[in-house]
Amino acid sequence: MVALMLRRAFSFISSLRLTVVLLALSIALVFFGTLGQVSDGLYEAQTRYFKSWVTTWQPSAGSWFHLPLPGGYLLGTSLLVNLLAAHWKRFKFAWKKSGILLTHVGVILLLVGQLATDMFAVESYLRLTEGETKFFSESHRENELVVIDVTDPMKDLVFSFPESRLAQGGELSHPGLPFGIRIKQYSSNSDLQLRGPQSGGEPQAPSGIATRFTFTPEAPTATMDGRNIPFALVEVVQSNAPTAQAWMVTPYASDEALRLELERKSFTPKLGPELAASLVATLAKPQSFDVQARTYHIALRPTRYYTPYSLHLLSFKHDKYIGTEKPKDFRSRVRLTDAAAGGPREIDIYMNNPLRYAGLTYFQASFDEVDPRARATVLQVVKNPSWLTPYFGCVIVGAGMLIQFLIHLVGFIARKAGGAAPSPAATAAIA
């Protein structure tokens, strides 16, 4: 009985019918996942439809209608299992079917490679202004709360807490820190207003940027280029008692692009360029405090990925087609300095010509659109150990299909040559 059921189950999971059903469901998922991008944004839709086991599609946010769909992970895994089972069951090598076999090997490699990319790939960005040097890249979406011990002028000691930890609230601590950090308020997105003498009420924190600005929570954004700007209101606690130290922390402090955008789009029209610049500059001031004769900075900033080498932007070039605003070419000349690998070298990074170094790839992604004069470049930094799998997978699938179709074609032409050509005369004769 059990054996029979197992046999039935196996014949189901290895069946061609299942393949067809899975392919049809994949088409539905890709289609609705594309439509979903209109309301959810690319990133959100990707997570919701393709990086999930089960999901639902809604015509618009808040609609009563939910179309249940299997997610990308479920379909990918099922297709993989179905494919492996089918070959296990029916495998019998024949030259006539070699193309199909090869195609399927390639498909397996593609599916596995995509899964590996999903699990291991890390994307970040590197924003450099001409003359600037950095030895880290930053996350597009994730932030970290850092407490930096800056007492030693020779080296900083960084304690980092991920943003996801902030969302949980409570108190943060680390054995290396003589104090704890209590999260009083956190929001994944925010808006800020100027705080003037007439604002009334107490500032959100007694010192630092909170004396100039008031931050209010906002709903997270869904647009493709929209960015969430979180904030956290934290309090330094010692032996479970709050101290006078409370701070408002936001990514504005370390993100120049964010500050520029705020300055140009929000403040300059209202306050004029000079006042706007000086106000926004206060957002970048380090917020520091002393505990037990040591000095600490506290900040919320895009999560950093450090590298054992540094990149220095020598120049950034941005050409447009003559008489238009259409970009023609943009490229960054950088100097890479790696103490472990000998002297520095200079490299051009431009569209379709990335720099691959030490397992990371640097792509020319964009430039500072807010302030073209700043001559800042934005490089996309990708770490993807499985980046080669799709290359192999594709070559194998392509070759497999080509072989199979050539086998069909040769057979077909041979048959045709055998005299089965339905020429008009023949057709007429049959009619």
Add this chain to the structure above:
Amino acid sequence: MKRLPWIVAALAAVWMLSALRSPKDATFAYHEFGRLPVVFNGRLQPVDSFARNTLLQIRNKQAMRDAKEKRTLSATEWAVEVMMNPGVANTRKTFRIDHPDLKGQLKLAMDADERLGEDGKHYSWNQIFESWQVVQEQSEKAPKDASTHSAYDRAVLKLRDSMGLYAMLQATLQPPNTTNFLAELSAYQASIPTGANALRDRLAGRPFDTNALIAVLDYCQRYMPLSSMRAPLIIPPHHPELARDQWMKLGDALFEPGIQPRLLRQLMGQESLSDTEYRDLITQAGAGKLHPAVTEYARMTEAYRSGNVAEFNQLVAAWTRELTGTFATEMSKTAREQAYNGFEPFMKTMTLYAIAFLFAAAFWFSFSEWTRQTALWLIVLAFVVHTAAILTRMGLEGRPPVTNLYSSAIFIGWGAVGLGLLLERIWRNAIGLAVAGVIGFTTLIVAHNLALGGDTLEMMQAVLDTNFWLATHVVIVTLGYAATYVAGILAVLYVVLGLFTRVLDSAMAKGLTRMVYGILCFATLASFVGTVLGGVWADQSWGRFWGWDPKENGALIIVLWNALILHVRWGGMVKERGLHLLAIVGNIVTSWSWFGTNMLGIGLHSYGFMSAAFWWLLAFATSQILLLLAGWIVPQTKWTSFRKGAA
């Protein structure tokens, strides 16, 4: 009868070739003027292209029919008149306005009225330019998000753009409201030396010649708007041997000999120059020379305005010779592009494809070999011209065949016609010809409508600027689209011929099935390889093999759909009819990928939201679904072709 196919094909060829002759200018040398180079939209082109694309956007036509004079003006003639004799041009009914509310808003005649010389569709600059404020206000009311625009919003925005283009054209060769620009130019040049000295005296605090300063500043004031507006760059570079692409607009050239706009803005407190820049500009004032092209064009303008045909033609010829000396490659490019424009190859091939389809269809009903032969030779002729036209475009652009939506339509048509000819070579039953005719005709219609958007030889965005990937990924994936359409249209023929005619006998049905299967195999291969190459390109460009971008997803759906059909077929889950019905769905899937994904207005590939096209897409998808349902619901024994007694 045997010679008929040859005669028809020869007639078609003669018709084609006759259009290759360049037209002779009867009065003013418009054709010759149309060859002169101008840089617009970031690329060097003949005035002819610039004029056609501008007229296309203002009027939806590449030539202008003047109802009052009962004659048709070529695009160049129209543009020359706007540039050189706006007094007359402004009275011509150039602007096409259809939306009744907009006509009402601008107080224009709603309907045709012969006594008033109104056709109810076209209006002159003089009739609308005073409403510029209204148009501007109305267009500012339109929502930012283009996908929510009403028909009225679109009409207003289009009129605003059209008026902007027209105003730009008016200011290409002379400032607006000029009577004799040639005379004005010499007066302006004469005012510069004394004016510049007066300025220097004044800035140095010395006594200065007030009249001289006012005279030159008066001109500067007048030319200032020209230097800040977008305009075609028609003045060639001073030193082509150093910088070949430094073309200038009139507004920039006018300031070269005089006082630089930046200095003027500094004096008005609108610019903050560094001390050295400021000093340099003061020293340079009055030192530069006016580019001779400005005077040349002013001479032509004056000759044209005063109706002096001989002088105008002589000036154009001399200027052409002059340019050919220094800009030989540019002039040969503009000559080729002008010839290409005038030939209108795709309009002609479109016609041939339609006629060929009718001959191919006639073959099934009469079974006369000559109709098939005629169709065959017409398609071959059209295909040759189609190919030559694509090659010419590639030569002009220096790019692989597909660079935008317009060229993708042309290339899908080309690929499908090629596949159709291949099928015909094997089966010789007019099926391949019919498919070639249908797809060739339809894709060229689509291309024709896409061309209404303007310049189809436009420059590429930086991210797309790589001939290698354009030549591989784009070409292969487009061939995948073409093949999926060919399979889909073959399947449509199967259902239509089977349901409604007695043409579909079992041999033909078997042949069609084989064709669909073979083409689907090719489509799967091409769409897979093409899609994957796109992934490789993306990985090379920004390190992400697959980004779930709408266009990528569209291509993936085609691959998956084709794979599904093949698996269903191999598993024996469908027979002949099922295969065809599934292949019909391929038409919808491909159209979604080709156009639908662009309409979402998101992602990296969304190069243009086309609301009008949306309804066509919907109509096409509906027609395919209806066919599918008809073929599915009606049992095959009830199909006209399979009923007892049939065949």
